[in-house]
Amino acid sequence: MLFGAIEAGGTKMVVATGDEYGNIFKKTEIKTTTPEETVGHIKDFFGKNRPGALGIGAFGPVCVDENSSDYGRIGKTPKLKWTDFSWKEAFSDMGIPISVDTDVNAAAIGEYVRGNAVGIDDFIYITIGTGVGVGVMLNGEPLHGMLHPEAGHILLPINADDGFPGICPYHQNCFEGLASGPAMKKRYGIEPYLITEKGPWETEADYIAKAIMQYICCYSPKRIILGGGVMNSGRLFDPVRKKVLTYLNDYISTKELLDIDSYIVPAGLSGDQGITGALHLAQNAIRKDKENE
Numbered sequence: 001m002l003f004g005a006i007e008a009g010g011t012k013m014v015v016a017t018g019d020e021y022g023n024i025f026k027k028t029e030i031k032t033t034t035p036e037e038t039v040g041h042i043k044d045f046f047g048k049n050r051p052g053a054l055g056i057g058a059f060g061p062v063c064v065d066e067n068s069s070d071y072g073r074i075g076k077t078p079k080l081k082w083t084d085f086s087w088k089e090a091f092s093d094m095g096i097p098i099s100v101d102t103d104v105n106a107a108a109i110g111e112y113v114r115g116n117a118v119g120i121d122d123f124i125y126i127t128i129g130t131g132v133g134v135g136v137m138l139n140g141e142p143l144h145g146m147l148h149p150e151a152g153h154i155l156l157p158i159n160a161d162d163g164f165p166g167i168c169p170y171h172q173n174c175f176e177g178l179a180s181g182p183a184m185k186k187r188y189g190i191e192p193y194l195i196t197e198k199g200p201w202e203t204e205a206d207y208i209a210k211a212i213m214q215y216i217c218c219y220s221p222k223r224i225i226l227g228g229g230v231m232n233s234g235r236l237f238d239p240v241r242k243k244v245l246t247y248l249n250d251y252i253s254t255k256e257l258l259d260i261d262s263y264i265v266p267a268g269l270s271g272d273q274g275i276t277g278a279l280h281l282a283q284n285a286i287r288k289d290k291e292n293e
């Protein structure tokens with residue numbers, strides 16, 4: 001069966017068709033504009049190759065509770081035109097099963113089925129780019145709880161040598177406010193990928209390590225996968241690993257932490273983790289549809 005997948009971001013949507021094994025057949029990027037225009041372009045992409053099910057990894061906040069009448073509906077968002085938009089309603093005319101989770105949970109699922117978390121049921125996936133998002137996998141399922149975790153918004157203490165107050169409009173100095181790509185750009189006045197000095201990357205690694213230390217204490221993950229544009233700079237893995245161990249200060253001692261290079265790792269699907277996870281969500285949609293029959 002042909003599956004459809006959407007990785008819905010605030011600036012662009014990645015749309016693909018693929019199969020049950022997560023193989024991508026056709027993929028394109030569509031600029032995120034108004035819901036009407038964007039959905040129209042997505043439907044044009046599928047065209048005659050109508051998929052048998054659709055999986056969507058969407059920017060949040062989005063209702064991911066399948067038992068809710070609001071399942072697939074976006075909540076209050078700074079992307080005003082998308083507030084209250086329902087993914088399920090928008091594609092209901094296709095008459096196919098639809099499954100919706102967050103973009104970061106979709107990426108975690110992608111890493112679980114085909115990437116660097118295959119066989120690991122409890123891990124976290126962190127993306128650090130335009131925003132900071134965290135997908136928590138527990139027993140092979142993404143943690144949802146009352147809505148879904150927003151662990152990119154945990155408050156972090158500002159370093160004594162960092163006069164930057166943070167840019168999150170809600171919390172100022174949360175993880176995203178201090179360490180997202182836009183935060184780095186605001187702090188240093190240039191795009192992160194153009195930063196060549198060591199100092200800024202040390203500061204960035206420090207905030208990432210502080211957040212990871214808290215996730216380790218809270219979720220006890222067996223692996224931590226880091227993705228997103230800021231991580232792709234390639235300058236962060238070594239200092240992050242070192243600083244995580246420093247902050248843990250031997251308080252937790254496990255075989256995983258002893259092999260820190262295999263514990264904190266990059267994403268394994270080179271940017272395709274989100275869309276791969278969305279394909280898997282489409283497969284889930286079929287399974288759940290059958291269960292409900």
Ligand code: ZN
Binds near residue numbers: 168172175177
């Ligand atoms: Zn925040």
